[in-house]
Amino acid sequence: MDQMVPMFVRAFKLTAGLNTQRVFAAWDEVSGAKDFTLGKFYRAGKLHITLSSSMVRNHLEFQKDAILQAINSILKNDKLFSQDCEKVGFVKEIILR
Numbered sequence: 001m002d003q004m005v006p007m008f009v010r011a012f013k014l015t016a017g018l019n020t021q022r023v024f025a026a027w028d029e030v031s032g033a034k035d036f037t038l039g040k041f042y043r044a045g046k047l048h049i050t051l052s053s054s055m056v057r058n059h060l061e062f063q064k065d066a067i068l069q070a071i072n073s074i075l076k077n078d079k080l081f082s083q084d085c086e087k088v089g090f091v092k093e094i095i096l097r
Contacts, residue, residue, distance in 0.1 A: 006082065019088035022081045023047060023071065030070040033060060045092030047071075057096050064094050 009015055020042050027047065028034040039050035051057045060067065072090045075081045083089070 002079070005080070009080075009082065015082045015085045016087040019081055019085050022075060022078055023088070023091060026071040026074040026078075027067075029074065030067050031060060042088065042091075045089065046095055047091050047093070048095045048097065050097045060096055064096070068094055 009018055023042050024040045027040065027049065028037070031037075031049075033049075033051060033056050036051050036053045036056045037049060038052050039048075041048040051060070068091055075090060076083070
C-alpha cells in the first residue's frame with residue numbers, strides 16, 4: 001500500500017497540489033500561528049503568508065530561519081510529500097505579510 005499511494009498520486013498528476021497542501025499543513029504545525037493566518041500561497045520555493053496580527057508577524061519574523069528548517073524537516077519525513085516534484089519542492093523562503 002505504501003508504494004501504491006505515490007503511484008496513484010503521480011498517475012493522476014496530483015503531486016504538486018498534494019505537496020502544496022503538505023507545506024501548508026507543516027506551516028500550521030510549526031508556526032503556532034494557524035489562528036492568525038489569513039492566507040497562504042506557495043510558488044517557486046517561496047511560502048507567502050498573510051497574517052491578521054502585526055504583533056504575530058513581528059514575532060515570527062525573528063523565527064523565520066528556525067520555522068523554515070522545521071517545515072523542511074517535517075516535509076522530509078512526510079511520506080505523502082514527493083521530494084522529486086519539479087513544481088513544488090522544499091521551502092526556500094518565507095515571506096510574511
